[in-house]
Amino acid sequence: DADVTQTPRNRITKTGKRIMLECSQTKGHDRMYWYRQDPGLGLRLIYYSFDVKDINKGEISDGYSVSRQAQAKFSLSLESAIPNQTALYFCATSFGTEAFFGQGTRLTVV
Amino acid sequence: QKEVEQDPGPLSVPEGAIVSLNCTYSNSAFQYFMWYRQYSRKGPELLMYTYSSGNKEDGRFTAQVDKSSKYISLFIRDSQPSDSATYLCAAQTGNQFYFGTGTSLTVIP
Numbered sequence: 306d307a308d309v310t311q312t313p314r315n316r317i318t319k320t321g322k323r324i325m326l327e328c329s330q331t332k333g334h335d336r337m338y339w340y341r342q343d344p345g346l347g348l349r350l351i352y353y354s355f356d357v358k359d360i361n362k363g364e365i366s367d368g369y370s371v372s373r374q375a376q377a378k379f380s381l382s383l384e385s386a387i388p389n390q391t392a393l394y395f396c397a398t399s400f401g402t403e404a405f406f407g408q409g410t411r412l413t414v415v
Numbered sequence: 416q417k418e419v420e421q422d423p424g425p426l427s428v429p430e431g432a433i434v435s436l437n438c439t440y441s442n443s444a445f446q447y448f449m450w451y452r453q454y455s456r457k458g459p460e461l462l463m464y465t466y467s468s469g470n471k472e473d474g475r476f477t478a479q480v481d482k483s484s485k486y487i488s489l490f491i492r493d494s495q496p497s498d499s500a501t502y503l504c505a506a507q508t509g510n511q512f513y514f515g516t517g518t519s520l521t522v523i524p
Contacts, residue, residue: 309458336510345423347503347516348459355510395458402447402466404505404512406458 308332311396311407318386318414326381326410328396336399337379339363339371341392342409348395354379386414418442419487419506421515430524434491438504438515441485445506445513448480450489453501453517462489462502494522 309330318324330337339351350363352371360371368390370382383390391414396407421438428434436450447466451459465471468482479488487504499522504515 338512345516347417347421348514350511353511397458399510399512402449402464402507403461404451404459406460408458409456 307408309396309398309405309407311394311410313410314408315411316413318412320387320414322386324383324386324412326394326396326412328379328381328407329377330379330396330398330405331377332398332400332405333376334398334400334405335376337373338397338399338404339369339379339381340395340397341365341390342395343392351381351394383412383414386412388414390414416441417516418513419504419515421504421518423516423518425519425521427521427523428494430494430496430522432494432522434489434494434498434520434522436489436491436502436504436518436520438487439485440487440506440513442506442508442513443482443485444508447507448478448487449505449507449512450476450478450487451503451505451514453503455500459503494520496522496524498522 338353340348354373394410449464450462453459475492477490501517503517
């Protein structure tokens, strides 16, 4: 089993719909992150959390929210999806200098 | 201006060539510098990291950091088709990672 698991792997949703992307990890790390990856823009940080009670906005948090349900679980929500949120989303954990990424969720908003 | 800038390529080389991938950064506070490799439809995976200035070698891969010029490099010797991937440079300060946009590399057999 993967150390960082994201669900779903692929999702197509309609504009205006609420959608949740889930992430769970078995690494035992406190630090968790959500990134989106777009061609030519690379990985951009959406939100990060250093423990269950700590949530921080990243570079591009507008239109997104997160919930840290437990040390191992960190979910990302799009309250009202719009087409420019179409992207590849990655959850990651970190310990020291290494970040561990999930397999990604490819989200398409139509 | 992004904290870490990287030429997106794409870069295409014949098998056995030496590959040079480069990034620049702007924040003098960065202490750790990393290279991640990302295969198609996969998440990035750490390839290697260096602390401050200097070189680090791991098999066919050499990472180099020059803090005076804020330059990060990755050299791949005897490149193989299995090295075909996107390579992302990254820098870290505190608990934050800053990634370059990635360079797509194709090694042609």
